[in-house]
Amino acid sequence: MTRVQTVQTQPAAVSVCGVSLAYGTGVQRRTILAQMSFEVAAGEFLCLVGPSGCGKTTLLRVLAGLARPDAGQVLVDGVAISGPSRDRAIVFQDYSRALLPWRTVAGNVALGLEGAHGGDxxxxxxxxxxxxxxxxxxAHVARHYPRQLSGGMQQRVQIARCLAQAPRLLLMDEPFGALDALTRQSLQxxxxxxxxxxxxxxxFITHDLEEAIYLGDRVIALAANPGRIEAEVAVEIPRPRHQLETxxxxxxxxxxHQLFGLLAGH
Ligand SMILES: Nc1ncnc2c1ncn2[C@@H]1O[C@H](COP(=O)(O)OP(=O)(O)O)[C@@H](O)[C@H]1O
Ligand SMILES: [Mg+2]
Known part of the structure; x- marks a missing residue:
């Protein structure tokens, strides 16, 4: 395992401590996440990259409090999480299923705010x-319905809804995986x-190595069967970054080069 020590000037916002999770029972039982430990600093953009089926979505569900690990725990600001919270919003890849088709764009974004305010x-x-x-x-499509929008616009609506929730932690599960290359770049x-x-x-979770490096302050590469941390690298490329130059x-x-070799098993 290769690890690059990152200098974290801010305290950890999230600490994942020895998280393990298995699915199934008896001989069917399979370890999906094995002893995962890492930290995310406040304000950090951390990318997790790994092959399909290595447990990325499962890990994100654990971070969101939607799945409970068999061992280990997740601390947010030093406190163990026990379930979902408005403070942690997830953006899913499948924007069409994440939006309510009978609500307008504005109505879908308002969902992120409802419940947080009183009736008046x-x-x-x-x-x-x-x-x-x-x-x-x-703004120009506020009164449109999701089906009237392109995939990229629908994904913007989902992101806006998550931001409306004013989360401290934004969890993104391959959010641009279903978009065409140009739309993906502009949303990145x-x-x-x-x-x-x-x-x-x-x-930010992705199976796209270049996307992970382009976006991340740090990239953690995962290996499969069972899902575990293979490598961790700091991305010391200044921001703002540019699609071509960077x-x-x-x-x-x-x-x-370094991560490609690791992910390909060299
Ligand atoms: N609820 C579940 N029950 C049993 N197996 C599951 C469940 N959810 C995911 N898995 C299995 O766990 C593994 C990791 O899945 P997932 O976290 O979705 O991977 P990724 O997001 O990296 O593609 C896969 O082999 C998947 O089939
Ligand atoms: Mg997934």
Missing amino acids: AARAIEARVAELLQTMSL DEVARLARAEGKTVV REDARFLALR
Whole structure:
């Protein structure tokens, strides 16, 4: 296992301590996550990359509090989590299933705010929704329904809804995997910019190594069967990054080389 020590100037926002999880019973029992431990600093953009089926979604569900590990625990700001929280929002790959088809774009974004305010806060919700729609370049489609939008626009709506929740931690599960290359690139840049502007701590999961390096302050590479940490590298490429220049940067290429070999099992 290769590990690069990162200098963390901020305290850990999230500590994953010895998390193990198995599915099935008897001979069918399979370890999906094996003794995983890592930390995420406050404001850090951490990317987790690994092959399909290595347990990425399972790990994200554990971080969200949707799945309970068999051993180990997840601490958020030093406190063990016991279930889901508004403080931790998940953006799923499948935007079409994440949005309510009978609600408009504005109505879907408002979902992230409902329950957080009292009944008389309608005007505050409206103002916040308008602001988020502006931020995500969705203002012109506020009254449209999800089916009337492209995949990229639908994914923007899901991201806006998660931001509406004002989470401290943004958990993203291959959010751009279903989008075409150009849309993916523009959303990558937007999420990188937003995360920084709003000081979010992000755990971003992908099977795309280049995406992980492009977005991350640090990349953790996972191996499969059972899911475990294979390598960890710091991405010391300044921000803002650029789709062309950054991907041609010698540091980017060196990391790509290093991680590609590991993920391919060399
Ligand atoms: N609820 C479940 N019951 C049994 N096996 C599951 C369940 N969820 C996921 N798995 C299995 O766990 C493994 C990891 O799945 P997943 O976390 O979705 O991987 P990834 O997101 O990296 O593709 C897969 O082999 C999958 O079939
Ligand atoms: Mg998955």
